[in-house]
Amino acid sequence: MKKAIHYINQFFGGVGGEDEADFEPIVKEGPVGPGVALQAELKGIEITHTVICGDNFMASHKDEATKRIMEFLAGREFDIFLAGPSFRSGRYGVSCGEICKFANETYGAPAVTSMNEENAGVELYRENPFYILKGGAGAAKMREDITAMASFANKIAAGEEILWADAEGYFSRGVRKEVFVDKTAANRTVDMLLAKLSGVPFETEYKIEVRDRVIPSKPIADLSKAKIALISTGGLVPTGNPDRIPGGTATIWKRYDISKMDSIKSGEFYSVHCGINTDFVNADPEVLVPLSSLREFKSNGEISEVHEYFYSTTGNLAVLKDARRMGAEIAVTLKSEGIDGAILVST
Amino acid sequence: MNVGRTKKLRIGNFNVKDIVFGEKTSFYNGVLTVNKEEAIACLDPNKELKNIQIHIVRPGDSTRILPCKVAVEPRFRPDGRSTFPGLTGPLASCGDGSLYAMKGISVISCGKYAQSSDGMLDMSGPGAGHSFFAKMVNLIVYAELTNPTNIDQPFRNEAPLKLAAHFLADYVAKSLAGQEPENWECYELEPGAAEAESKGLPRILYYSQMRGQVGRDKFFNDQIFGIDVENMLPVLVHPNAVFDGQVASFGGLYGDGFYTYAYQNQPVLKRLYQEHGKTINFLGVVFWACDSADKVKQTAKVTSGELGSMLRADGAIVHSTAGGSNYDIDFFYHLAELEDRGIKTVGFTAEHNGKAMLDPKGDAIVTGGESGTIFEFPPMDFVIGDIQSVVRDFYHAAWTVHEKYGPSLRPDGSLIVNGCMIVDSTNNCAFTTKSVKDF
DSSP, X not given: OEEEEEEEETTTTTSOSXXXXXXXXXXXXXXXXXXXXXXXXXXXXXXXXXXXXXHHHHHHOHHHHHHHHHHHHXXXXXXXXXXXXXXTOHHHHHHHHHHHHHHHHHHOOOEEEEEOTTSHHHHXXXXXXXXXXXXXXXXXXXXXXXXXXXXXXXXXXXXXXXXXXXXXXXXXXXXXXXXXXXXXXXXXXXXXXXXXXXXXXXXXXXXXXXXXXXXXXXXXXXXXXXXXXXXXXXXXXXXXXXXOOOSSSOOOOEEEEOTTOSSOOBTTEEEOOSSSOTHHHHHOGGGTSOHHHHHHHXXXXXXXXXXXXXXXXXXXXXXXXXXXXXXHHHHHHHHHTTOOEEEEEOO | OOOOSSOEEEEEEEEOOEEEEOSSOEEETTEEEEOHHHHXXXXXXTOOEEEEEEEEEOTTOOEEEEEEEEEEOOEEOTTOOOSSBTTTBXXXXXXXXXXXXXXXXXXXXXXXXOOTTOEEEESSSGGGGGOGGGGSEEEEEEEEESSOOOTTXXXXXXXXXXXXXXXXXXXXXXXXXXXXXXXXXXXXXXXXXXXXXXXXXXXEEEEEEEEOOSOGGGSOSXXXXXXXXXXXXXXXXXXXXXXXXXXXXXXXXXXXXXXXXXXXXXXXXHHHHHHBTTTBEEEEEEEEEEOSSHHHHHHHHHHHHHHHHHTTOSEEEEEOSSSSTHHHHHHHHHHHHHHHTTOEEEEEEEESSSOSOOOTTOOOEEEEEEXXXXXXXXXXXXXXXXXXXXXXXXXXXXXXXXXXXXXXXXXXXXXXXXXXXXXXXXXXXXXXXXXXXXX
């Protein structure tokens, strides 16, 4: 028999409604409220304890709430963490998301909750490695949501393979994984075209969500007082590639001292980028790092200083997560060096 | 030679169950026997290779082959035309007449030094499940260039090594001369077109992206009739000619991307042919070259769109040549351009940790695989090629320094790499049932 902890709010815990939203967390043995119906449908899982906490308390005293819940859980073994369902209730959804995240991160336990797509908790927590099932709009859908949570928890407890988001009914977590399906890709492609031509519904296999908009920073007020740095994702490295920067899927960046140079010379630097014809770069590395132009700006007084390093990695086939991290790391370094502006030259 | 107004291609298939070495190169009873010395003597006409070896690898072998460069299906043309006109022999039109094909095998060339788009074939173990080449018997030619150049660079010209697979394939396929194929596949546009026109079926084009950004001197870009496609404007090609050697790919053999074997057997084209006259009016193939300069991309996009409009296409499939970065831009440019012209599109592409560019006009996309997937592969008993290439040379799939995983090659010969490593792993040529789902 596997053990589960169930988290619910003050309302479903039978403590009271909105006036009790500041209710401080308590733990009760066995299932409570919706947990009773949930328990009835769980197979091989026992809800040993129920944590009840006011939505406001969780929202406004997150650290204190999780600290107290951690104290309750100390020494108690559990295999899975369940929360909700929270329907469209935003604060309850956020509480469920927060506590699932906490249980998942702290104990490594799989966690399952259920929310409606309108619930603010979905966007806040969906990219965490636990599961938010797609739930109903309100408590009228309690039975369906409880059944879905139970059967999904049963699958996890039985060690069954968890399929993709649409197949299982959870919100996708921003994770793309390869799977083998029934039809060949060639047949899927032509079938989709036939459907699209005849107006039959079809489902794209790559949903486009335009979500990551970069807001440009404000212009530099007085360029003549600015210290400027150069960044390149064109894989420009000292010849021989001493730091072994990869030609694709790079996860590291390096910076190279150019303080003693007037220009970047062919032969001293070359590109290890695996996605372009690097001959142009190797013939004139300044197409990536235009140091001599910056030196000219400096001597004309148009800028105050050229930073003594240029920053380098390979953008080819970069993983977004790594690219973001490297970008942030470089930004922090530039900040700490007192750089006012940086030029990221297109590759 | 009489070139007719229409093209009718008959592909005579010979199923090859096994390959063995023997006295006389011959094909009998489903078994291809290869005289090794003769084969080696034929595959390097200009004597530019050294340490030439030929190996036979079968499904289930504990054998790892890397870096892989080129894969071709052996073909023989009874009328004497070359298998790849303009590339392996004199120029002639192709896509018509009789062509013999050895099915179930491929010829792969592999070398010592990797280029960026080279990959690995494991004939057993977890990697084998991700490559349909691991389900075939393969004839491998390993060789080194007598005078290797630029071995410390991501790209270099390895034409003799890449062409070795073609010459070897031609050599073994000659054993089919005078034999009767097991079955025939026939491809002809005209009867279906007449039927489609009488039924008023939607007119369909197949747009296929080619690699054209690495520089002509590298023998890396795709070729049409043996001509590098760099700066080529989109061109209309008969689908039969795609099956029959008008196009070839030299951009490596890895987890992503197109390769010549895929052109010879293009499964999307085959399915379009099946539908031709029944549900669609299949017009032909538009190849366009992808280059890194935006002006070239824009030009290709507009020219492709013009072709679509002039041919009065109602729908189009847009097939990306590989699933990441630079190629994504052309892919979405094409989808958007065609949609803007009222041509309904479906795009096919693999992914690499998502896409480098998106356009919501691409609302119908089929995906083959995700080359950013991290794989671990155990060591194999035998290695053909050079395992040290993993950490010495440039692969899209491997690294010597990684923030999280450490070097790709471990002391025991096991590997941690991404999905670009195993040949055809991302199903970018649409042969297998692999897809990608949101989890």
